């Protein structure tokens with residue numbers, strides 16, 4: 001379902017971390033020549049730069065923003081943070097309207 005897509009993708013990433021296969025996300029999270037953390041942080045740097053350029057050019061902003069969100073999720077999965085903790089963190093910050 002559309003409203004669960006973020007949680008669904010998050011669960012797939014946890015599976016890719018815990019039961020690695022030959023795939024983009026498993027390979028990024030794998031600690032080999034570089035640590036998974038370093039590989040993911042490099043991607044986050046690239047994706048952040050791509051989003052800045054997209055925004056300034058008014059081109060592909062949505063796609064580049066989702067790329068950055070996706071790789072941020074990947075870092076959080078790598079760090080062992082649960083999806084519910086993200087929701088809890090947003091809830092804590094919610095101000096009464």
Ligand SMILES: N=c1c2ncn([C@@H]3O[C@H](COP(=O)(O)OP(=O)(O)OP(=O)(O)O)[C@@H](O)[C@H]3O)c2ncn1[C@@H]1O[C@H](COP(=O)(O)O)[C@@H](O)[C@H]1O
Nearest residue numbers: 009012013016022023024025026027046047050066067070
């Ligand atoms: N949502 C995504 C997703 N968004 C972006 N990407 C990948 O992130 C990369 C973005 O990098 P770039 O923008 O730099 O594009 P690129 O030029 O292809 O870069 P490189 O791949 O060469 O680094 C691309 O390779 C995309 O394929 C994603 N890869 C996977 N997912 C989800 O993660 C799940 C697990 O993915 P796998 O590990 O591939 O099974 C999938 O089922 C999807 O739901």
